[in-house]
Amino acid sequence: MHLQEFDRPPCALRYMTLALWPSPGLRHGAPFPSIVMSWRGYRAAAREVDRFCSLSGVPAGEDLPFLFPHAIGFRLQMALLTHPAFPVPIWRMLQIRNRLRQHRTILRDAVLNFEASFSGHRALEKGLEVDVHCAVTEAGELAWEGTNTFYARGRFG
DSSP, X not given: OEEEEESSOOOHXXXXXXXXXXXXXXXXXXXXXXXXXXXXXXXXXXXHHHHHHHHHTOOOOSBOOTTHHXXXXXXXXXXXXXXXXXXXXXXXXXXXXXXXXXOSOOBTTOEEEEXXXXXXXXXXTTEEEEEEEEEEEETTEEEEEEEEEEEEESOOO
């Protein structure tokens, strides 16, 4: 298992650079890589939440908007999808589905921990689907989670 921990947002320049490296490919019968990305101690800046609300048209309130963890956690998912052990180049992937679930209200000043990992993959007749799960916890309690499904065309079965 590959485990990578962050104490600040994953650097977009770093993971976009990694997207240029060749991927190892997914050999028939080979196990899918087990990679976990963790980002601890995130606290949203008021300015960041206000900007998100302004850009998305979501009314600002005392709580974080439902889509906010999805937007913030996406950089952790990108770091996961550009990891050198991931078998498909990210530039071949298309995000096709999101399943998002908020378990409880998250206050604006909450200290959050994000964790992203692969939760499943399926070889299809014309491609591969990969599920990326992102969990957001506060004080050890699950507050929000989402699964993004990505698709790559090709022969993987």
